[in-house]
Amino acid sequence: MKTAVNQKLIETGERERLRELLRTRLIECGWKDQMKAYCKDIVKEKGVENVTVDDLVAEITPKGRALVPDAVKRELLQRIRTFLAQQTKI
């Protein structure tokens, strides 16, 4: 069922809209700058030449998820629920 719903999300383009909304909100709240500074620290630590994507991903993902403000999160969830609700009503 989940795949069906996901599929619906993609088909309607809602997934992209959700993604862009999240990005916008995170930039507005300063999350992106914060994460970027953190990344610079990691790069300085690991060395400019030696840093890989995997390193960054492994470091950023947990930290990033933790740093997302609650308001943004709630907004997103609300959106999703609304979408799902809409789906059931159709």
Added chain:
Amino acid sequence: MQQIPLTDEEALVLLQSISSDELESFSQDIYDEVANEVSLGLCFEVHRAVKLGFLFLDESKEDEKKFEIVDEIGRDVFGQVPMKKQFECICPNCQRNLAASRFAPHLEKCMGMGRNSSRLASKRIANTGKVDSDIDDLDDGDWNYGNDKKSSKKKRDKNCPRKIKPKARNEERKALLLQCCGVISEHTKKMCTRSRRCPQHTDEQRQIVRLSLLGQQITLPETTDDIQVDIDTYDEGQTQLLQEAMYRSWDTGSSTNASPADSGSAPGGSISSKRKEKRASSNSGRSGGSKKSKSRLPPGGSSINMGNHGALVSQPHLPSDI
């Protein structure tokens, strides 16, 4: 979950039967996926920046702080006090330290080439042997500050009047004094450049000038008796003789200058006899020349009117204006 994709209707039916908790976790999962994508995007962006080298561009370094804009009272944006720096330079001519703003006028005076720079520089140049009269002819790209031996030698011979040999100088002076009055004015110390008949000066004055300038060797060609001055036939030897005789006679006699503006004033009567002698001798010894008319002896034997006046005077007669 089912592997066969559900139709929309089937999915809807399922959704409606899900409890709210499950719905909530379902939403959460969807959110997590979206958040993950965003994080990943950020990672790629940063990694690209690192590899391309512009990640740390906006960070200021220590040595750049000196280029920051200065915002103090009394200083400009560079932090400097707004006073014009005085640039000093050394004059190539006189080796003096000069302010840059005064350099150009100084050089004018120093080298004697500006409009108002004649006196001192010209003197100095003359003393060092350079000729300043031809400086304009020098090649502009060819500044010779030291003595340019070639050019200065050449120019000495041709143009500089001070370096002319004595003979040449005298020749020039003779020529000059033949044509001009030449009497040196007391207050300006300059020679009168008017014609030899100018009313301001007497023949005696002219004679004095010529004596002092040329010495007794030279005299004006019109010293011959009775005969109009004809320069072409001027005989120096004759004149010298005449001159000496004249002076002797003057010393003895009491000749006074008669009318200067007239046809050549004649000396006093006491000399008349000697004149006759002279005339005779001079006439006989004359090397041939045109006798235009008889002229009277000038007082000093020097200045004689070029034009012949009036009546011919016969030989034995002396001029009557004694």
